[in-house]
Amino acid sequence: MIRINIDKVSKKFNLSKDTLRYWERVGLLPSVHRNASGYRDYDQKDINWILYVNALRNAGMSIERLIEFVQSYRLEDSSNDKRKHLLIEQRQVLIDEVHEREKTINYLSYKIDHFEDHTLTYENEKLAYDYNSNDKKE
Amino acid sequence: MIRINIDKVSKKFNLSKDTLRYWERVGLLPSVHRNASGYRDYDQKDINWILYVNALRNAGMSIERLIEFVQSYRLEDSSNDKRKHLLIEQRQVLIDEVHEREKTINYLSYKIDHFEDHTLTYENEKLAYDYNSNDKKE
DNA sequence: ACTTGCCTTGGAGTACACTTCAAGGTTTAT
DNA sequence: ATAAACCTTGAAGTGTACTCCAAGGCAAGT
Numbered sequence: 001m002i003r004i005n006i007d008k009v010s011k012k013f014n015l016s017k018d019t020l021r022y023w024e025r026v027g028l029l030p031s032v033h034r035n036a037s038g039y040r041d042y043d044q045k046d047i048n049w050i051l052y053v054n055a056l057r058n059a060g061m062s063i064e065r066l067i068e069f070v071q072s073y074r075l076e077d078s079s080n081d082k083r084k085h086l087l088i089e090q091r092q093v094l095i096d097e098v099h100e101r102e103k104t105i106n107y108l109s110y111k112i113d114h115f116e117d118h119t120l121t122y123e124n125e126k127l128a129y130d131y132n133s134n135d136k137k138e
Numbered sequence: 139m140i141r142i143n144i145d146k147v148s149k150k151f152n153l154s155k156d157t158l159r160y161w162e163r164v165g166l167l168p169s170v171h172r173n174a175s176g177y178r179d180y181d182q183k184d185i186n187w188i189l190y191v192n193a194l195r196n197a198g199m200s201i202e203r204l205i206e207f208v209q210s211y212r213l214e215d216s217s218n219d220k221r222k223h224l225l226i227e228q229r230q231v232l233i234d235e236v237h238e239r240e241k242t243i244n245y246l247s248y249k250i251d252h253f254e255d256h257t258l259t260y261e262n263e264k265l266a267y268d269y270n271s272n273d274k275k276e
Numbered sequence: 277a278c279t280t281g282c283c284t285t286g287g288a289g290t291a292c293a294c295t296t297c298a299a300g301g302t303t304t305a306t
Numbered sequence: 307a308t309a310a311a312c313c314t315t316g317a318a319g320t321g322t323a324c325t326c327c328a329a330g331g332c333a334a335g336t
Contacts, residue, residue, distance in 0.1 A: 143282090159284090159285090172284095175284090176283075176284060177283055178283085178284090
């Protein structure tokens with residue numbers, strides 16, 4: 001039986017204690033069990049929730065969407081379709097964000113490679129950005 | 139000679155007029171030329187700035203960093219090293235964000251593929267996430 | 277000339293996601 | 307047994323990036 005206090009969880013995930021309390025308060029984490037003194041007493045299940053929630057937060061999922069996500073997860077009922085829909089939808093958001101970032105990485109790489117080239121005009125740079133962008137299409 | 143008012147620019151980039159004014163005010167765009175009536179009168183150079191700034195904003199660069207970035211750009215002087223450093227640093231940020239999102243995309247894909255599998259435990263999911271994560275390393 | 281609809285500014289308001297504070301109870305070390 | 311270092315809560319405060327509002331000037335159609 002694992003028993004971890006908020007300080008250890010905070011350090012484990014590099015999240016502030018206040019953030020952990022906030023996430024719990026807004027319904028992003030299940031209610032954590034308390035010990036005799038009213039202190040939070042995290043178990044393995046809680047730790048795993050935090051792992052996923054943190055991963056999705058780091059990937060840019062909003063609190064609001066994560067609450068939806070977490071809620072649908074914990075209702076082992078008719079909301080199966082909704083849950084799957086949320087997963088697919090959020091994956092697409094992440095895929096789009098990756099594409100946007102890859103485009104911009106290409107643009108920055110171009111700028112870095114041509115750094116000494118002072119003849120670059122705004123027009124040239126625009127072309128570079130658009131070229132990389134089209135390159136990625138398909 | 140191109141002359142575009144704020145409404146056209148707003149529509150071209152799908153940015154609100156208030157956002158364009160805000161960006162200009164905080165130093166994220168160069169001061170836009172005004173016509174006889176004091177109205178903003180964007181030229182090709184301004185349009186290209188907006189293209190880049192918008193690309194970097196969409197890729198998650200903060201306003202504060204973008205101001206630095208834009209400032210260093212417009213000082214055609216000794217800050218070459220700083221400019222290059224900023225470019226390389228921001229590219230790395232974007233690369234890291236892409237990796238984080240790819241990990242999470244894998245995790246979501248795993249969840250979607252095993253959607254009907256009700257025997258999945260927190261432990262199994264954790265392993266799936268970590269597996270994908272390690273998979274991606276190198 | 278007048279109405280409608282642009283544009284301007286400064287400043288106030290909003291949304292999101294924490295973060296800090298105040299007041300007080302608990303545990304640990306001396 | 308007392309101080310230092312934890313924990314709790316509710317509520318207020320903060321930072322970022324807009325977003326909206328009020329008051330007023332300018333432009334185009336009737």
